[in-house]
Amino acid sequence: xQQGEEDPQALSIQEGENATMNCSYKTSINNLQWYRQNxxxxxxxxxxxxxxxxxxxxxxxRVTLDTSKKSSSLLITASRAADTASxxxxxxxxxxxxxxxxGKGITLSVRP
Amino acid sequence: DAGVIQSPRHEVxxxxxxxxxxxxxxxxxxxxxxxxxxxxxxxELLIYFNNNVPIDDSGMPEDRFSAKMPNASFSxxxxxxxxxxxxxxxxxxxxxxxxxxxxxxxxxxxRLTVT
Numbered sequence: 001x002q003q004g005e006e007d008p009q010a011l012s013i014q015e016g017e018n019a020t021m022n023c024s025y026k027t028s029i030n031n032l033q034w035y036r037q038n039x040x041x042x043x044x045x046x047x048x049x050x051x052x053x054x055x056x057x058x059x060x061x062r063v064t065l066d067t068s069k070k071s072s073s074l075l076i077t078a079s080r081a082a083d084t085a086s087x088x089x090x091x092x093x094x095x096x097x098x099x100x101x102x103g104k105g106i107t108l109s110v111r112p
Numbered sequence: 113d114a115g116v117i118q119s120p121r122h123e124v125x126x127x128x129x130x131x132x133x134x135x136x137x138x139x140x141x142x143x144x145x146x147x148x149x150x151x152x153x154x155x156e157l158l159i160y161f162n163n164n165v166p167i168d169d170s171g172m173p174e175d176r177f178s179a180k181m182p183n184a185s186f187s188x189x190x191x192x193x194x195x196x197x198x199x200x201x202x203x204x205x206x207x208x209x210x211x212x213x214x215x216x217x218x219x220x221x222x223r224l225t226v227t
Contacts, residue, residue: 030212042116042203042218043155050212088155092214099145099168100216104154 005103006089012109019076021106023089024069030092032065033100034074037086043102046074046087081112116219118204124225130192133222136185137206145216146179146189147203155203161187194226 006023013019023032031050035043049056049065049072056063062075076083086107090100117136125131137144145160159169164181172179176195181187191198201223205216 031214033215042205042220043216045215045217048213048215090216099157099160100214101157102155 006087006106008106009104010107010109012111013079015079015081015110015112017079019079019083019108019110021074021076021087021108023072023074023103025072025089025091026070027091027093029067032063032072033090033092034061034063034072035088035090035102037088037105039085043088076108079108079110081110084108084110116204116206116217118202118219118222120222121220122223122225124227125194126227127195128193129226130190131194131198131224131226133189133202133204133224135187135189135204135219137187137204138208138217139185141206141208141217142184143207143209143214143216144181144187145205145207146187147205148200149203149221150200158189191224194224196226199224199226 029051031048033048034046036046037043047058047061047063049063051067060077065072086105088102088105090102092100119134142163146158147155148158149155158171159179160167161181177191179189201221203218203221205218207214207216
């Protein structure tokens with residue numbers, strides 16, 4: 001079954017606005033990661049949050065994790081047209097292997 | 113570092129032909145992953161290797177698909193014979209798990225079209 005599922009599936013905002021994307025998962029995790037994919041490119045790692053962390057910041061990115069609800073959110077503040085991309089959450093299992101399970105992704109469009 | 117290198121970037125072939133996709137992971141990384149991405153099915157993990165050994169190939173769709181990693185710096189994904197439904201973008205990613213962190217670094221992908 002799909003481990004990470006993002007919502008909404010698509011989001012369109014105006015440049016300068018904040019974008020919030022959500023991810024839910026089903027089983028216990030060690031870490032949760034967010035990746036970005038620009039059209040025609042490979043995925044790029046954005047940020048990792050450990051299961052014992054609740055919030056993490058990196059530049060204009062803010063990630064929260066609620067393990068009791070098995071959910072995470074990615075906030076991009078002061079969005080730019082260059083933030084237009086697909087965003088994926090990925091979870092690892094609660095074991096020792098390095099396999100990640102990716103959600104289907106959220107398509108973010110930032111209008112200039 | 114050059115990042116993960118994949119070749120070819122684009123491949124167009126006829127149904128029934130053999131297709132070989134290639135990947136060079138980031139030097140020093142010991143985990144390598146092959147994914148397939150389509151609009152309908154999203155990003156699917158096909159197989160992954162740790163220290164050149166296949167760990168989980170449960171995502172390989174059929175016997176027509178095979179993957180090898182003869183050494184730490186090279187891997188291939190082969191489809192024989194290819195079918196139109198294999199058309200997709202195939203990504204290779206590598207990772208160096210450290211301190212419980214498993215960030216993956218993706219290559220640019222190979223866009224495969226089977227006619």
